[in-house]
Amino acid sequence: MTLPLLVFGWGNRSRGDDALGPLCVERLRAELAPREDIEFLDDYQLMVEHVLDLHGRRRVLFVDASLGCAPPFETLALRAAADGSISSHSLSPQALLQVYRELHDEDAPPCTLLAIRGMRFELGESPSASALAHLDAALHWARGWLSMPQVLRRA
Amino acid sequence: MTASLETAAQPQGLRRVAIDPVSRVEGHGKVTILLDAQNRVQQVRLHIVEFRGFEKFIEGRPYWEVPVMVQRLCGICPVSHHLASSKALDHVVGAMPVTPSALKIRRLMHYGQVMQSHALHYFHLSSPDLLFGFDSDVNRRNIVGVAAAHPDIAKKGVLLRKFGQEVIRATAGKRVHGTGSVPGGMNKHVSAADREMLLRDVQQMTDWAADAVDIAKTLHALNPVLYDHFGSFRSNMLSLVRADGALDLYDGVIRARDADGNMLFDGASDQGYLDLIEEEVKPWTYMKFPFLKSLGREHGWYRVGPLARLQNCDFIPSPRAEAQRREFADWGKGRTQHATLAYHWARMIEVLHCMEVIAALLDDPDILAGELMASGPRRHSGVGVIEAPRGTLIHHYEVGDDDLVTRCNLIVSTTHNNQAMNEAVRSVAREYLDGHELTEGLLNHIEVAIRAYDPCLSCATHALGKMPLEVALVGADGRLLDRVEKSSEGGFVHRLEAGA
Numbered sequence: 001m002t003l004p005l006l007v008f009g010w011g012n013r014s015r016g017d018d019a020l021g022p023l024c025v026e027r028l029r030a031e032l033a034p035r036e037d038i039e040f041l042d043d044y045q046l047m048v049e050h051v052l053d054l055h056g057r058r059r060v061l062f063v064d065a066s067l068g069c070a071p072p073f074e075t076l077a078l079r080a081a082a083d084g085s086i087s088s089h090s091l092s093p094q095a096l097l098q099v100y101r102e103l104h105d106e107d108a109p110p111c112t113l114l115a116i117r118g119m120r121f122e123l124g125e126s127p128s129a130s131a132l133a134h135l136d137a138a139l140h141w142a143r144g145w146l147s148m149p150q151v152l153r154r155a
Numbered sequence: 156m157t158a159s160l161e162t163a164a165q166p167q168g169l170r171r172v173a174i175d176p177v178s179r180v181e182g183h184g185k186v187t188i189l190l191d192a193q194n195r196v197q198q199v200r201l202h203i204v205e206f207r208g209f210e211k212f213i214e215g216r217p218y219w220e221v222p223v224m225v226q227r228l229c230g231i232c233p234v235s236h237h238l239a240s241s242k243a244l245d246h247v248v249g250a251m252p253v254t255p256s257a258l259k260i261r262r263l264m265h266y267g268q269v270m271q272s273h274a275l276h277y278f279h280l281s282s283p284d285l286l287f288g289f290d291s292d293v294n295r296r297n298i299v300g301v302a303a304a305h306p307d308i309a310k311k312g313v314l315l316r317k318f319g320q321e322v323i324r325a326t327a328g329k330r331v332h333g334t335g336s337v338p339g340g341m342n343k344h345v346s347a348a349d350r351e352m353l354l355r356d357v358q359q360m361t362d363w364a365a366d367a368v369d370i371a372k373t374l375h376a377l378n379p380v381l382y383d384h385f386g387s388f389r390s391n392m393l394s395l396v397r398a399d400g401a402l403d404l405y406d407g408v409i410r411a412r413d414a415d416g417n418m419l420f421d422g423a424s425d426q427g428y429l430d431l432i433e434e435e436v437k438p439w440t441y442m443k444f445p446f447l448k449s450l451g452r453e454h455g456w457y458r459v460g461p462l463a464r465l466q467n468c469d470f471i472p473s474p475r476a477e478a479q480r481r482e483f484a485d486w487g488k489g490r491t492q493h494a495t496l497a498y499h500w501a502r503m504i505e506v507l508h509c510m511e512v513i514a515a516l517l518d519d520p521d522i523l524a525g526e527l528m529a530s531g532p533r534r535h536s537g538v539g540v541i542e543a544p545r546g547t548l549i550h551h552y553e554v555g556d557d558d559l560v561t562r563c564n565l566i567v568s569t570t571h572n573n574q575a576m577n578e579a580v581r582s583v584a585r586e587y588l589d590g591h592e593l594t595e596g597l598l599n600h601i602e603v604a605i606r607a608y609d610p611c612l613s614c615a616t617h618a619l620g621k622m623p624l625e626v627a628l629v630g631a632d633g634r635l636l637d638r639v640e641k642s643s644e645g646g647f648v649h650r651l652e653a654g655a
Contacts, residue, residue: 044231103313
């Protein structure tokens with residue numbers, strides 16, 4: 001059965017602050033385990049097949065480390081965009097939503113991006129202290145988001 | 156097979172073009188091209204920014220952690236590292252051989268991994284170039300463009316990839332960071348429920364894989380001049396084969412052929428790879444250049460991956476893929492095919508073979524029950540060689556009495572293909588760029604040649620805001636003449652500098 005809410009984070013846990021996405025998912029998964037309306041997923045990268053994980057959801061929260069956002073984090077209501085960002089074996093969340101639209105002939109469910117500011121991404125490094133502080137702030141926001149009436153109830 | 160265009164005779168006074176990094180290639184790659192005043196290509200080099208600390212990352216760790224740990228080195232082919240390290244450490248724990256159940260479950264995992272990796276590469280990374288043209292509208296030349304123009308192809312690609320990942324989950328335990336394979340065997344069987352779930356789709360996926368071969372074959376037939384000659388150069392080929400000469404992606408002996416298909420050596424044990432292969436260091440790049448010791452540095456470099464595997468083996472041990480291999484061989488009229496774009500055709504034949512193997516293994520009761528672990532006399536070293544999606548992958552470990560890894564050596568597929576990718580880039584630069592004004596489309600020809608090898612540099616992070624592309628044209632006096640930028644979101648800005 002597809003659960004109505006999806007929290008999906010990506011990044012490599014062995015590359016310093018790149019771990020912020022999976023760490024955020026891990027913490028939320030542990031804290032919110034009793035809730036039966038949320039599925040938690042994490043992966044190395046956002047890939048095109050993740051379009052299948054969006055189908056049938058009410059809301060989706062994406063979580064990733066970001067070099068470009070203002071600290072400690074930024075949020076963005078995502079819109080599909082043919083931005084051509086599949087510049088590696090990954091693509092942007094906006095492009096993923098565009099692929100969803102092309103494949104399903106309809107828009108993806110409402111998706112929100114939680115971009116957490118990271119600074120260091122070297123192999124073998126642990127997340128930096130400042131990145132972990134950003135994670136704490138982002139978690140506080142995510143808990144609130146997952147409790148919002150419009151997230152909890154069907155529109 | 157001399158390396159012409161590797162080093163310009165007189166590099167002073169030449170213009171330098173850098174493509175940095177190469178897009179749709181995992182990790183970071185940079186191409187530098189030196190042009191003279193008439194835009195004639197004088198020097199071409201592919202620089203791969205390979206992380207040099209893999210081995211140090213492993214050394215000092217308990218050996219039993221390694222098969223899980225190495226998956227964190229690479230987000231693209233973690234299963235290949237998981238299995239190659241397990242195979243190497245099987246020797247350390249004396250599990251030679253592993254049990255039939257462990258072997259079959261590992262094979263199932265590996266063929267699922269190769270299938271899904273090839274599907275991603277062909278349908279989503281290379282098909283934009285192949286379906287729309289190398290110099291078509293850059294804003295359309297991506298997976299979104301493919302999904303809009305060919306939704307059936309895009310959907311098949313997504314679902315094939317998803318199926319392969321479900322195979323991995325069913326065998327490795329998780330979609331990410333699986334723990335299924337361990338030194339000495341496996342720690343779980345495939346569940347009956349997962350087997351049933353996979354069996355429901357296996358015929359459909361096999362038929363789609365056959366469709367993918369037809370697409371690749373048709374593209375060759377429609378434009379044989381392009382497909383047979385683009386980025387073509389002669390090389391040796393190296394891969395594992397089964398002892399009887401069959402294609403085998405999981406295990407076997409090492410075989411190498413020369414550019415005419417003559418056997419250089421065959422039946423070599425993977426444990427003795429250091430007797431066969433040596434790595435050369437060049438001053439202009441951090442990535443090493445492996446070569447066959449018997450032929451030496453100049454003539455001993457080789458290609459690995461689908462093109463090498465399909466032409467090194469004597470047959471494919473599954474009927475539909477074998478029929479396609481014969482057609483592939485017939486296309487070359489009995490000669491070894493060296494065309495870079497033939498990698499795609501060979502890759503799709505491997506997808507079909509993988510699906511046939513997966514179907515057969517799902518019908519095998521040994522994946523549901525039976526002994527999972529083996530053991531024997533403890534040893535201090537082991538080598539694991541596997542045919543990863545991109546080619547031969549070697550893991551070599553030495554382990555002390557305290558169970559800690561004291562030495563680790565990895566040779567990844569992309570390193571084996573280092574010289575070959577450089578040759579492909581030079582071939583394309585010579586044919587398409589020489590004497591012409593540079594455009595995005597022309598530069599994409601270079602990238603198309605590199606992408607055919609599906610290099611995985613495994614050193615990338617993918618945080619938002621990374622992975623830009625910058626092409627800089629530098630004059631003979633070192634002054635920046637022109638610059639093109641491509642953002643991580645795919646935006647493309649051409650900034651012609653004053654005075655250019």
